[in-house]
Amino acid sequence: xxxxxxxxxxxxxxxxxxxTSSNMISRAFAYSGYNVFxxxxxxxxxxxxxxxxxMRVKKERPRSLRYPLDFLVALDPDTIFEHIEDVGKxxxxxxxxxxxxxxxxxxxxxxxxxxxxxxxELEHSGEPMTVSGTINxxxxxxxxxxxxxxxxxxxxxxxxxxxxxYYNTLGAALTLAISGVDVKFLEExxxxxxxxxxxxxxxxxxxxxxxxxxxxxxxxxTDNLEEIKRTPRYxxxxxDGGAIGKIMGGLRFQTxxxxxxxxxxxxxxxxxxxxxxxxSENAKLAKSGIAVVQTEDEISAIAMASGAAITGTRSAxxxxxxxxxxxxxxxxxxxxxxxxxxxxxxxxxxxxxxLPTRNGQxxxxxxxxxxxxxxxxxxxxxxxxxxxxxxxxxxxxxAQRYQLPVIHLIDKNLANTSDFIPEIDARKVxxxxxxxxxxxxxxxRYSLNxxxxxxxxxxxxxDIFWMTGDEHDELGHVTEDSxxxxxMMVKRFRKLxxxxxxxxxxxxxxxxxPENADVTFVTWGSQKGPILDVMDILAKEGKxxxxxxxxMFQPFPSEFVKDILSKSKMVIDVESNMLGQAxxxxxxxxxxxxxxxxxxxxxxxxxxxxxxxxxRTIMGTNQEKIEVVLKHxx
Amino acid sequence: xxHNFKTDLTVDWCPGCGDxxxxxxxxxxxxxxxxxxxxxxxxxGIGCSGKTPHYLNIAGAHTLHGRSIPYATGVKLSxxxxxxxxxxxxxxxxxxxxxxxxxxxxxxxxxxxxxxxNEVYGLTKGQAAPTMSFGEQTKSLTKANIFGKLNPIxxxxxxxxxxxxRGFSFDMKQLKEIIKTAIMHExxxxxxxxxxxPTYNNINTMEWYKxxxxxxxxxxxxxxxxxxxxxxxxxxxKFANAMTKALEWxxxxxxxxxYQNKTIPPFTKRLAKNVPNYLEVTPAEQRIATADGYTVxxxxxxxxxxxxx
Numbered sequence: 001x002x003x004x005x006x007x008x009x010x011x012x013x014x015x016x017x018x019x020t021s022s023n024m025i026s027r028a029f030a031y032s033g034y035n036v037f038x039x040x041x042x043x044x045x046x047x048x049x050x051x052x053x054x055m056r057v058k059k060e061r062p063r064s065l066r067y068p069l070d071f072l073v074a075l076d077p078d079t080i081f082e083h084i085e086d087v088g089k090x091x092x093x094x095x096x097x098x099x100x101x102x103x104x105x106x107x108x109x110x111x112x113x114x115x116x117x118x119x120x121e122l123e124h125s126g127e128p129m130t131v132s133g134t135i136n137x138x139x140x141x142x143x144x145x146x147x148x149x150x151x152x153x154x155x156x157x158x159x160x161x162x163x164x165x166y167y168n169t170l171g172a173a174l175t176l177a178i179s180g181v182d183v184k185f186l187e188e189x190x191x192x193x194x195x196x197x198x199x200x201x202x203x204x205x206x207x208x209x210x211x212x213x214x215x216x217x218x219x220x221x222t223d224n225l226e227e228i229k230r231t232p233r234y235x236x237x238x239x240d241g242g243a244i245g246k247i248m249g250g251l252r253f254q255t256x257x258x259x260x261x262x263x264x265x266x267x268x269x270x271x272x273x274x275x276x277x278x279x280s281e282n283a284k285l286a287k288s289g290i291a292v293v294q295t296e297d298e299i300s301a302i303a304m305a306s307g308a309a310i311t312g313t314r315s316a317x318x319x320x321x322x323x324x325x326x327x328x329x330x331x332x333x334x335x336x337x338x339x340x341x342x343x344x345x346x347x348x349x350x351x352x353x354x355l356p357t358r359n360g361q362x363x364x365x366x367x368x369x370x371x372x373x374x375x376x377x378x379x380x381x382x383x384x385x386x387x388x389x390x391x392x393x394x395x396x397x398x399a400q401r402y403q404l405p406v407i408h409l410i411d412k413n414l415a416n417t418s419d420f421i422p423e424i425d426a427r428k429v430x431x432x433x434x435x436x437x438x439x440x441x442x443x444x445r446y447s448l449n450x451x452x453x454x455x456x457x458x459x460x461x462x463d464i465f466w467m468t469g470d471e472h473d474e475l476g477h478v479t480e481d482s483x484x485x486x487x488m489m490v491k492r493f494r495k496l497x498x499x500x501x502x503x504x505x506x507x508x509x510x511x512x513x514p515e516n517a518d519v520t521f522v523t524w525g526s527q528k529g530p531i532l533d534v535m536d537i538l539a540k541e542g543k544x545x546x547x548x549x550x551x552m553f554q555p556f557p558s559e560f561v562k563d564i565l566s567k568s569k570m571v572i573d574v575e576s577n578m579l580g581q582a583x584x585x586x587x588x589x590x591x592x593x594x595x596x597x598x599x600x601x602x603x604x605x606x607x608x609x610x611x612x613x614x615x616r617t618i619m620g621t622n623q624e625k626i627e628v629v630l631k632h633x634x
Numbered sequence: 635x636x637h638n639f640k641t642d643l644t645v646d647w648c649p650g651c652g653d654x655x656x657x658x659x660x661x662x663x664x665x666x667x668x669x670x671x672x673x674x675x676x677x678x679g680i681g682c683s684g685k686t687p688h689y690l691n692i693a694g695a696h697t698l699h700g701r702s703i704p705y706a707t708g709v710k711l712s713x714x715x716x717x718x719x720x721x722x723x724x725x726x727x728x729x730x731x732x733x734x735x736x737x738x739x740x741x742x743x744x745x746x747x748x749x750x751x752n753e754v755y756g757l758t759k760g761q762a763a764p765t766m767s768f769g770e771q772t773k774s775l776t777k778a779n780i781f782g783k784l785n786p787i788x789x790x791x792x793x794x795x796x797x798x799x800r801g802f803s804f805d806m807k808q809l810k811e812i813i814k815t816a817i818m819h820e821x822x823x824x825x826x827x828x829x830x831x832p833t834y835n836n837i838n839t840m841e842w843y844k845x846x847x848x849x850x851x852x853x854x855x856x857x858x859x860x861x862x863x864x865x866x867x868x869x870x871x872k873f874a875n876a877m878t879k880a881l882e883w884x885x886x887x888x889x890x891x892x893y894q895n896k897t898i899p900p901f902t903k904r905l906a907k908n909v910p911n912y913l914e915v916t917p918a919e920q921r922i923a924t925a926d927g928y929t930v931x932x933x934x935x936x937x938x939x940x941x942x943x
Contacts, residue, residue, distance in 0.1 A: 030942045232943040244937055248929040250922030253712045274910050276935035278924065288920040289909035291711060296737035300704035303697070307677070307708020310695065311918040315712065329698055337695075393929070420942070424933035431930075433923035438672075460675050460693040461713050461918060468688070468696035469680070477643060477688050478696070 004034065004059055004225065006179060007066050009086060010171055011052030011634075012075030013109065014045050017168030020193055021075075022053035024172040026235065027189035028181050029057050030420065033228025037062035037529075039605050040416040041634070044260070044356045049109045050078045052634065054605070057179075059228060061420060063384070063529030066608040067632065071178075072143075073171045077102035077131045078110055081118050082634040084134060089142030093135065094174050096167070097147035100132040148174060148214070157210035158203050166207045173211035180225035183212045234421040238414035238526075241385040242344050243268035244424065245392025246316055247275070247290065250431050251342075253308040253315040254292045255301040260357055261415040262318040262346040266292055278426060298323035302330040306339045310467065312436040312459035314396050316342035320412075321350045321363055328370045331405050335375025337467045337476075338446070338455070338492065340399035341406070344392070347525075348412045349603040358603025359413040361525050361576040365584065367407045368554055374489070376496045378402065379554040380507075381409040383528035385419040391551070393429040394507060400434065401502075402495045403457060411576060413605045414526040438462045444474035448487055453494025500555035508557040511564055513546030519619060520568035522594060524550040524582050526605070527574050533608045534615060543619070553585055562590040572618055574598045574611060595625040604633025637671045639664045641691045650840075652752060652803030652829020653682055657689050659806045660719065660748075663813040664692070674717045674817075677706035679726035681757045683750035686721040700731030707743045713918035714902040717817055719746040724763040725755050728784050732764075735824075739793025741901040742821040746813065749786055749824065752831040753838055760834030773836045786826040787880035787892055791873065796821030796898040798876065799891045802847050803829035804840055812891060821900045828887070843887070850879065850890035860895040869895070 008025065012018050019040070026036040037056050043049035056062040068088025074080045074095040081104055087093065104110075104119060119129060125140065127133035135145045150170055154163035169190070176186050186208050194200040215222065236244070242265045246254065256266035270292040295301040301317045308315040319327065324345050334341050347363045349355030367379050378398050382391045388410055399406045436459050445465035447455040455474075458465055466476030471488060473479045513535055521531050528549050535545040548564050565571055565586070573583040573594040578601045583594040598614045600606055614628040639661040647653045664674060676687040680699035687694025697705040706720045727735050727749045738745065753766040760774030764784040771778040790798045797819045801809035809827065816823035828847065830840045850856045858876060860869045876893035906912040924930055934941070 027942060232941055234937065234940045235942050236940055240937075240940060244933065247936065248931045248933060250929065252917035252920050252922065253708070255708075270908075272936055273908065275930075276932050277930050278928075278932040288915055289912060291905055291909050291912060291917050293711060293905075295704065296733055299701060300707075300734055300737065303701045303704035304708035304711070307695070307705040307710075308712035308917065309708075311709055311713040311716070313712040313917040313920075314922060315708070330701065333698055424937070426929050426931070426933055429929075430927045431923040433921075433925065433927050436918070459918070460695075460709055461672060461716055464672060464691065464693050466688055466694045466696065469698055470696070476694075478685075 004057060006057040006071070007069045008055045008057070008071040008073065008175060009052050009069050009083060010073040010075070010175065011050060011079030011083065012168065013047065013078065014042055014049050014051045015047035016075060018051050018053060018075070021168035021172045022055060023193055024169065024186060024189045025055065025175060026418065027192060028176050028185040030233065030235065031185035031188050031230055032181050032225060033230045034059060035061045035420045037065065038418045039065060039413060041604065042357050050082050050634070052079065064533045064608040065605060071175050073175050075167045075171050078107050080131050080134050081107055081110060082114065084118065084121060084137060085632060086634065087138045087141050087143040091138070091143045092146055092178065093138055093143050094146045094148060094171065095131070096150035098149070098151060100130065100135070100147065102131045104129040146220070153210050153214050154207055157206040166204065169204045169207050170211050173208040174215065177212045177215040178220055178222050180223040182227065183208060231422065234424060235418060236385050236421050237416060237418050238382070238385055238388050238410055239264040239416070240268055241382070241388025242318065242392050242410060243272070245389040246396065247272055248389070248426065248431070249393035249396035249429070250314040251316055251396060252288070252290050253305060253313045254290065255295050255305045255317045256319065257295050257298045257301050257323055259320045259323050261348060261412045262320045262323070262344065264415070265318045265344060265346070298326040299330065302327040302341070302343065306330060306334055306341050309339050309341050310460050312461070314400065316344065316396065318344040318346065320346045320348050322353065324363065324366070324370065329372070331377070332371030332373055332375060333469050334405040335371060335377060335492070336373070336469060336471070338403035339405070340403050342395045342399050342408060343405060344408045344410060346410050346412060346415050349601070355603035357412070359411055359576055359605055360601065360603060361411050362578070362581065362601070364409065364553065364581040367409060368585070370407070376402070376404050376493050377554060378404060378406045378499065378552070379409065380406065380552050381524050381550065382414065383525050383549065383551070384414065385417060386421055388414065389424060390429050393431065397429070397432060398499065401432070401454070402499050403454060404495060409525065411525045413576070417526065436462055445476050446472060446474045446488070448474060448491055450491065452498045453491045454498065496555050503552070505557060505560055508552035509560050510549045510551065511546055512549060514544055515546070517544040517546040517568070519543065519545045519570045519572060519615070520564065521545065521547045521572050521574055522550070522582065522586070523547065523574040525576070527576065527611070530606050530608045530611050531574060534612045537612060538615070550582055556585065556589045558589040561586055562592065565590065565592045570596065570619070572596045572598060572615060574606070576600050576606065597627045598630065599627060600630035602631060602633055606630060607632065636665065637691070639671065639691050641689055643688055645689055646685070647682055648833045650830070650832035651682070652827070652831070653686070653750060655803035655806050655809070656748065656750065656827055656829065657686060659809040659813055660690065662806070662810045663817065666810070667814055667817060669717060673715065674719065675709050677702050677709065677718060677720050679722040679731060681723040681726055681755065683721050683723040683726060700726055701734065702726065703731060703734040703738045703745065703747065706745050707738065707741065710743045710745060711902065711905065713916045714744070714913055715916060718744070719748065719817065721748045721750065723755070724749055724751045724753065724765045724786070728764040728786060728789070736789070736793045738822055739790060739795045742794065742796050742898055743901040744820060745822045746816040747822060747824045749826050750829060751786060751826050752829045752835055754831050754834045756831050756834055760831070770837060772834060774834050785880060786824065788877060790824035791877055791880060791893060795824050797823035797891070797894040799823065800826045800828065800889045802843055802889050803827055804844065805847070805889070808849060808889060815891065815894070819894060820896070821898055828889070846885060846887045847889050848886055850888050850892065858891045858893050860897055862897055
């Protein structure tokens with residue numbers, strides 16, 4: 001039997017139920033025993049503009065997405081126009097046959113420059129500027145059009161109402177029917193998705209049955225999909241991962257100001273603020289919840305979370321580039337005052353408002369340098385949903401142990417990735433128990449009597465001490481004494497050396513693949529999955545590759561990185577930014593310059609096929625300095 | 635032994651500064667309220683006013699310019715059992731920190747906010763603050779002030795503060811009583827404290843104020859308190875009276891309590907409706923780990939809604 005590996009994009013207008021539709025598809029495949037990996041793409045818009053979910057279905061957990069698609073499911077003309085590039089040999093294009101005459105000029109929600117590009121492409125191919133013209137072009141590219149009378153099918157199935165409201169269910173149903181997913185699994189997903197509304201469930205189930213019947217009546221070729229024994233799994237996004245990790249890591253106070261793609265994390269924490277404790281013994285103590293506060297701006301968000309931290313509460317905030325910029329001064333304050341605080345920085349395309357709903361990894365250098373003056377901080381990064389969970393727990397631990405701001409980077413692509421996680425291990429990361437105690441009068445909050453630079457923590461409510469943004473003495477009072485200044489600076493930076501020595505390498509950088517390889521990829525964040533998939537493909541072709549995957553940028557594992565890179569024959573840096581920021585950090589810390597780079601900064605996710613092709617280009621040339629900029633993405 | 639609420643640090647404010655009277659009023663208020671010194675926290679911003687926490691023998695945070703309110707709110711909301719006082723200058727509170735000043739009115743977290751109002755930025759050599767009148771030219775200004783004057787009392791009332799008052803740094807008896815009422819008030823209070831800056835404000839001097847201030851409470855019919863017994867009309871009238879008094883400025887300047895509404899729930903109680911046992915076991919007091927050092931949270935139970943079974 002052929003290995004199951006299905007690539008699906010379902011698209012439609014924002015607010016048109018694309019999320020619901022992709023949720024139905026994911027769940028139905030999940031109930032059939034498969035794993036689904038998906039990424040959501042959307043405009044900065046509430047209703048009308050093009051949005052889509054790109055998914056991949058496999059028996060094993062997929063780690064990446066790929067083009068060309070196996071299914072392009074279009075709930076509107078825009079989806080046909082926008083996704084020409086995604087079509088290849090064998091792509092089945094499911095669409096409403098009533099939109100065939102739709103003209104590109106009527107698709108007003110397509111951004112002008114995108115529309116111009118599509119027009120140019122259609123002109124070039126000699127096709128008319130309509131959906132059917134585009135379908136013709138797709139046919140030439142190997143696509144298989146499946147026109148379906150959407151309105152007819154829905155109208156016959158429902159008791160009344162607007163048929164287009166059911167197009168998302170219909171799109172999902174047609175995809176699943178043709179993929180060979182048993183109708184019972186889609187019914188089950190529908191019952192879950194619309195759980196509380198019986199009437200809605202019935203109408204949607206009726207549409208689903210009509211879609212399956214339609215496929216049968218019209219003798220559509222359907223795939224054989226072997227049913228696998230299903231196991232319980234968590235369906236989580238990167239935002240979920242960040243929230244779950246924080247909750248498990250002891251977070252009890254979270255602040256935020258609304259911003260895409262960060263605020264989902266805070267909403268998820270708020271939804272789960274009523275905690276369920278692990279054992280009945282603890283349940284007696286389980287009088288707790290998490291306070292989530294929406295603030296007036298991001299300055300307030302970081303300041304309020306810092307205020308909470310000094311009462312001994314594990315506190316954090318979550319934001320994206322523009323909000324993070326506003327937090328700079330307070331991060332500097334947390335540095336000098338040694339406040340344990342976590343800032344989860346969901347990166348999106350910058351600068352300024354940039355691409356507010358699109359991917360980017362352009363805030364690394366900023367995260368390393370935010371705030372005036374010199375102070376210790378930690379900067380960590382996650383590359384998949386599971387890492388989001390455990391890194392968030394670690395971030396809170398590091399903040400507490402080393403008493404400093406911890407910046408946790410998660411890119412938008414990962415924030416909006418949905419993935420199936422077999423297990424959340426409550427014992428994978430320890431949560432050190434710290435009692436909030438009353439110290440003796442001799443205790444000094446910023447005691448210099450320490451080998452580690454870590455003074456014993458005390459909290460407002462238990463001890464009397466002072467904090468100030470000025471340089472300060474051991475009690476926390478203002479000083480401008482030249483000698484004390486030096487000692488305090490040294491004490492604070494000593495903590496970073498201690499962090500570097502205490503934290504295991506597996507939390508800082510990981511080498512995937514064989515130690516000796518022809519090609520060493522270097523990356524961070526959400527490209528981890530696609531590169532691992534590319535390495536598997538290349539391995540089958542006899543190319544030995546490995547991946548130096550970076551997780552911690554401050555303190556930076558310089559020796560480890562230097563050791564690997566100095567042995568590598570060819571190094572390729574892969575990042576979602578223009579300047580190769582991680583490569584710059586490597587050069588700064590090790591002196592090694594990486595001259596071969598695969599970069600993408602158009603805001604769209606990197607896919608397996610793109611990285612594979614770019615890698616082949618780089619491997620196939622003698623050029624030592626080469627930069628391949630990836631362009632794909634609707 | 636009675637706790638000394640004053641530290642023995644050398645105070646480096648200018649001789650004749652109004653700040654001295656404020657610190658004395660605060661320490662007297664804390665002493666008379668007989669509060670646990672570890673149960674009170676002082677938070678400030680930047681400037682002369684920002685130094686206040688260092689002179690108070692309670693836990694204190696001297697934070698960023700304009701940001702004292704959010705830092706203080708974080709302290710209060712993570713440990714609602716603490717009394718939190720906030721000190722800041724007119725520029726700190728009403729210019730760079732104006733957004734937070736307004737937002738806190740909507741929250742009503744339970745902060746005692748003292749605005750050190752001397753109409754100038756002292757520590758940076760006397761620039762005009764938002765409370766300086768239009769056309770006024772204090773001695774270090776090269777030109778007369780071309781900004782209008784912001785009214786802190788009217789702004790605080792509009793923002794929704796449940797208690798709004800004005801004190802005068804040279805009337806420590808009245809100021810102390812206002813501070814005491816504010817600390818015991820459940821919601822947030824703004825106290826606009828008139829004070830001279832003897833170094834940079836040669837117009838609004840101690841004498842200038844002394845000739846103009848009068849006490850609202852001297853009028854026996856003045857009743858600024860809104861309680862549950864008041865109907866909507868009475869409550870509305872009390873707010874309108876406060877607003878009318880807020881607009882008085884010039885030859886006569888009212889001091890005292892303009893408004894105290896005891897019916898507006900503080901933010902802590904609003905949060906308690908959503909967060910289980912928030913007031914009983916505050917975020918600052920919660921257990922986060924088991925005795926053997928692992929999370930107390932059961933992922934299977936807590937995130938059951940995320941499981942596909």
